[in-house]
Amino acid sequence: ATGGDSLADGWTFAGESFSRQRERRRIGYVGPPGSMLTVSMSRLLKPDALADPLVQQLKGRSVIIAPNNIGTSDRHFSPYSRSLHGFSTEPMIGGEIHANAIETIMSGLYPRDLNHWIAWPALVAVLVAAVALFLRLHPVGGLGVGLGFSLLILVPAYALFQKDMLLSVAPFHLALAVAFLSTLALRLTGEERERAHLKSMFGQYVSDVVVDKLIAEGQRPNLSGEKLDVSVLFSDIRNFTTISEKLDAEEVVEMLNAYFTLTCEPILEQGGMVNKFIGDAVMAVFGSPVHYDDHARRALLAAQAMAREAKKFKTWMTDRFPDRGLPEFGIGIGVHSGPAVMGDIGSVKRREFTAIGDTVNAASRLEGVTKEIGCVVAASAASISAAGEGILTGRRQVVHVKGKSEPIEVFEVLFE
Structure with a gap:
């Protein structure tokens, strides 16, 4: 097409030299398959082909003759053949690829x-x-x-x-x-x-849900101490001294472990923290280390569930220790809501995250009040008011408790 010698050592096209040695060059494709002018051989062989406008467009162009039938294997993938939305996913025929290569050489527009x-x-x-x-x-x-x-x-x-x-x-x-x-x-x-870290601090006292909530919400308890509104629950076993005197040491431990396993579950289910065990007593805090606006309601719901579990535990005691002359099993639960200081308290060698303050003392005293007024669960008016509707209450009484100058209004909380 250029009149050059096909046997020469090199050629010049569009001002650029090409040697006979094989070398890789990028092809600047003008578009997807079908972008190059394509004329069927059947149109070229018609007697009036020169009058065909499509054939007339071949004038002055370099022409490549190549098969384009469906059965040919001379079809190859190009950058346009697949992956671009709106373009054909069919491969490009070999003749059109050669045409793109020639167009790149003649125009000098190589992809860079x-x-x-x-x-x-x-x-x-x-x-x-x-x-x-x-x-x-x-x-x-x-x-x-x-x-x-x-x-x-x-x-x-x-x-x-x-x-x-x-x-x-x-x-x-x-x-x-x-x-x-x-x-x-x-x-x-x-x-x-x-x-x-949180598991090591609270894993034995709160549920995995509470630990996950601490992490998810980015809440971190202030170990150095902070004053928070919480609800504190105290519970202990009635006549525990008499029971422990009539059982062996191993039996006492067995009984306490069985009892705590049952009664601590409602605390964990309500998002509370089983703060400590004091002999036969258990102290729980609601509202810390994870804050709940409805901590009072959670504490009372846990207290009701604990009372129901304790009632079932009577059967366990009868079946496990028959004919031992034990007093009837029962518990007392006191709940009070108010401000308390939460922090990591203890010595250098031993610390625990706990609550201290008047609210804790009042909850402990209310547990003792259950014996005086003859009920299982006693809650202060502060807890009942904060819990909202839905908590069934019975008797109401104003009592004076040790350590507080002002009397406390106490409600019996029903659980059946």
């Missing part, structure tokens, strides 16, 4: 890589923005951001491709994937460390 001084800063900028969002958002949200960035980078890559410039998206996708997985691993290991 985007300048590294532009590509790498863009990669760093995208990565910094993505990592900042990964660390701030929930992992599911972070995954969405990563997918969004991965899709967004395709837009400038395609726009540059139309200008015969290549922006490789693989480094962006790989960097986003590594950044997401790294931040996820960092977050998980950090959460696991925090979970282990």
